Amino acid sequence: MTAFDLPQEAFEIVIIKTTGDDRSMIANDIPLKEIGNKGLFTKEIEEALLAGGIDIAVHSMKDMPTVQPEGLMLDCYLPREDTRDAFICSHADTIHDLPQSAVVGTSSLRRRAQLLNRRPDLEVVEFRGNLQTRLKKLEDGVAFATFLACAGLKRMKIPGVPMTPIDTDDMLPALAQGAIGIERRVGDALTERLLAPLHHHDTGLRLAAERSFLKTLDGSCETPIAGLAELDGDQLRLRGEILKTDGSLSYAGEISGSIKDGAALGESLAKELLAKAGPDFFDHL
Secondary structure (H helix, E strand, O other): OHHHOOOHHHOOOOOOOOHHHOHHHHHOOOOHHHHOOOOOOOHHHHHHHHHOOOOOEEEEHHHOOOOOOOOEEEEEEOOOOOOOEEEEOOOOOOHHHOOOOOEEEOOOHHHHHHHHHHOOOOEEEOOOOOHHHHHHHHHOOOOOEEEEEHHHHHHHOOOOOOEEEOOOOOOOOOOOOOOEEEEEEOOOHHHHHHHHHHOOHHHHHHHHHHHHHHHHHOOOOOOOEEEEEEEEOOEEEEEEEEEOOOOOOEEEEEEEEEHHHHHHHHHHHHHHHHHHHOOOHHHHO
16 A cells, blocks of 8 residues: 555454354365355455445455445455466376375365366365365375465465476366455445555456356356466457366366457356256256
8 A cells, every 4th residue: 555655554454254264164174065155255254344344355256256245346356376276295296197096185166076077086085174284184194185276375385385286278277266356345435546556457357257257157166167267468268167066077168359358258158168068057066
């Protein structure tokens, strides 16, 4: 906020625990789909924002539902970090190097589906917790390997993690992975003015396409969906994938067009994949 000459003391950080952060559920590896679906990591934060307890809400955009509660809006995104997934394993560099029938831990339905689609011989177990917890589980032999987002690993700056970035041609990430969004109240002109200099235009263009793709598919934590938008000059390329939860079936595609048409491109690609998969694809996951 240097553009407004505001000191650090002018801001207060309020830490809010969400349903998705419940430590008892994490400790017992309770799958996210059993806790709920949309808003697991946002509901309590948005309630505080609507109540006036906080003025802005900072979110990992891959956790954000595609529709905001009435009275809230997203129009500020920070520069996007590495979008790739990281393969965490001390004994193999890629999923293709894993031994036959190896146990892999992940709480992500998307990663589970993609992994089983590429390596149906593997056993996938529920795996929740922070980085230290997951690394300890690997040390204890609960699983042979796991995954995390490269962006999260870079932000935590923990040295010595046995990680290999996964090329997006091999595994598309979650929609909006690596992006941070700042949510505010509709009509809050002062906050809008304060946030405007922080907004990263290119990230906003990419997320417009990705979130439109997700919204058209009506995606949630219970649906394995992957996708990534990339910019090349005035052109936007969007790749997407939808899968059965057991990895037995997947449909992928891509679309390109003007960066101005990102939302329309996302909607078009989603409809294309749904046409290939059939209207009941997500009803029988």
